[in-house]
Amino acid sequence: MSDPEPTAAAPAGPVGTPAGPFRAPVGVHDVIPPASARWEAVVATFADTVGRAGYGLCQSPMFEDIGVFARMGEGTDVVTKEMYEFRDRGDRHLALRPEGTASVVRAFVEHRPTTPWKVWYASPVFRYEKPQSGRYRQHHQLGVEAIGSADPDLDVEVMVLLADFYAAIGLRQTPLVVNTLGTPAQRTDYAARLSAWFGQHLGDLDPVDQAKATDHPLRVLDSKKRATRSVVAHAPSILDSLDDEALAHFDRVQAGLSAAGVEFTVDPRMVRGLDYYTHTLFEFRSPALSEAQNTIGGGGRFDGLVEALGGPATAAVGFGTGIERVLLACDAEGALEVAASKVKVFVVDVVDGHAAAAITIQLRRAGIGADRAFDGRSMKAQMKAADRSGADYAVIIGAEEAQAGTATLRPLRSTGDQTSVARADLVDAVRRRLTDA
RNA sequence: GUGGCCGUAGCUCAGUCGGUUAGAGCGCCAGGUUGUGGCCCUGGAGGUCGGGGGUUCGAUCCCCCUCGGUCACCCCA
Structure with missing residues (x-):
């Protein structure tokens, strides 16, 4: 920690003092206008969609005792390899949230609200990994958790909400893939069968997957890898490890999706990186x-997590969806055109x-969006600013108007003529024109 | 963490087989039009050619390192 050798791009300066202007750290990004207008729209649409289903906002902290996240599972990379952990000045061992669910479950255990507890969140998520397109060290997730019910109809509810949210922001192609892992015991049984089966075909697996075949067979x-895929195609199915009750749950989920008109495919080989x-x-x-x-979004049931965090045995289901990836998908589909500005009058x-x-x-x-120029700029400059602002109308005050107690109202987006109105009538005149258009 | 590709103005990019004051388009500012934006014309500002070291008479160009970006793997939103 006391190494005096600066290894960054500023060998001349003290450690931690870059020579040039500051830049955002690796893997993070700013969301600024005009792109941030879409961001606002995404969050607002999400809040509206889930709010109408009875979900209330759960604003939990961005960091927690590291144990909260560690309980998500030893085999979970976001916990074991990618966590932003640190010690604060009180020597508490903390971590920035690597995903949304654990914090919400901790809040549930702490406050013990009546169930089912249905909440949503919009929060940054931190993972220490190498960035690439659609993958950041800080990204942002929207999500819901419904805690305290094992009813498969609730699984359907959250999936339909997410599908409806995607539709509401204009995405047309969001194929849904579903699977089941059964109970923890059934999952363990399946993992063992899978591990044994991979053991018999070890030589056919890609080398990087051979090590995982015994430790994390589901991950394979x-x-x-092409070689692994051809082996996996013939691997045993989870469905053979389920009992009647688990199969009935899965059947009810599929029937519910169909009844809601949400298309889906079943992929018995789909697994996700979170162990819970x-x-x-x-x-x-x-x-x-x-x-x-x-x-762009994923989730599932986590019936054991509340108990793992010290609460009573409690069933729960939820999802998270990444804002950055949702926006990338919108870009690719040409969806979600929003006005860059709320300014109507300049x-x-x-x-x-x-x-x-x-x-x-x-x-x-x-209640009317209005902006102006500063620094006493020329009329030409101010008119140019008016045009750039996106406003529909310019209100012009020159010497004549000031003298006469009037204002000139000039349309910027239509071909109509500008008109003169009394200052006292200006707000009404503006309002009338904006509602007529 | 591993590997490929890429870093020239605010943005998108030319350029130099190593050679004087590094260019364009867009954007920005000002003027043409001392009361009028969007079109047009003229002018202007803006660059440690990512950073450091090396080779050389001379490096934006070649070499090494480094930082950053990007793509893939791992994994995931």
């Missing part, structure tokens, strides 16, 4: 994205700026 199932899943498991993908990161004041100040305040208080 979604290998991208039981029974229903699902993924929404975007065929518009490259295969390496085409999952006030041009070439006298002294007092009228601009008064009129913008008056318009905003009347």
Whole structure:
């Protein structure tokens, strides 16, 4: 920690003092206008979609005791390899949330609300991994968790909500893949059978998968290696390890999706990286994205997690969907066009700026988006700014208007003529024109 | 963490087989039009050619390292 050798791009300066301007750390990014307008729309649409289903906001902290996340499972890479962990000044061992569910479950255990507890979140998620397109060290997830019910209808509810959300923002292609892992015992049984089976075909697996075949046999199932895939195609199915009850749960889920008009495919080889899943498991993908990161949302049941975090045995189901990937999918599909600005009126004041100040305040208080120029710029510059602002109208105050107590109202997006209105009637005149259009 | 490719203006990119003051388009600012944006014309600002070291009389160009970006693997949203 006291190594005086600076290895970064600033050998001349002290450690941690870059020579040039600061840049965002590796793998993170700024969301700024105009692109941030779509971000707002995504979050607002999500809140509306799940809010109508009775889900309330759960705003839990971005960091927790590291144990909260460690309980998600030893075989979970986001916990074992990718966690942003640190010690605070009180020597508490903490970690930035690597996913959304654990924090919500911790909050459930801490507050013990009545069930079913249905909540949603919008939160940054941190994973220390090498960034690439659609994969960041800080990304953002929208999600819901419904805690306290084992009813398969609830599995259906969350899946339909996610499908409806994607539709609401304009995505057309979001194929849904579902699978089941049964109970933890059935899952363990299946893993053992799978491991034994891979053992008999070890030589046919890709070398990188041979090591995983005994430790994490489920993980081999979604290998991208060609050799492994041809082996996996004939591997035993999870469905043969399930009892009647688990099969009935899965059947009810499929029937519910069909009844809701949500198309899906069953893939008995689909697994996900989080170890806590039981029974229903699902993924929404975007065929518009490259295969390496085409999952835009996923989730499932986690009936054992509440207990693992110190609560009573409690069934639960939920999902998370990545805002960045959803927006990439929207880009690819040309979906989600939103207005870059809420400004409807731009006030041009070439006298002294007092009228601009008064009129913008008056318009905003009347609920009308209004902006103005600063620094006493020329009329040409202010008109140019008015055009760029995206406003529909310019209100112009020059010497004549100031003298006469009027304002010139000039349309910027249509061919109509500009008109003169009394200052006292300005807000009404603007409102009338905006509602007529 | 491993590997491939790429770093020239705010953005998108030319360029130099190593040679004087590094260019274009878009964007920005100003003027043409001292009361009018979007089109047009003119001018202007803006660059440690990612950073450091090396080779050379001379490096934006060649070599090494490094940082960053990007793509793939691993894994995942």
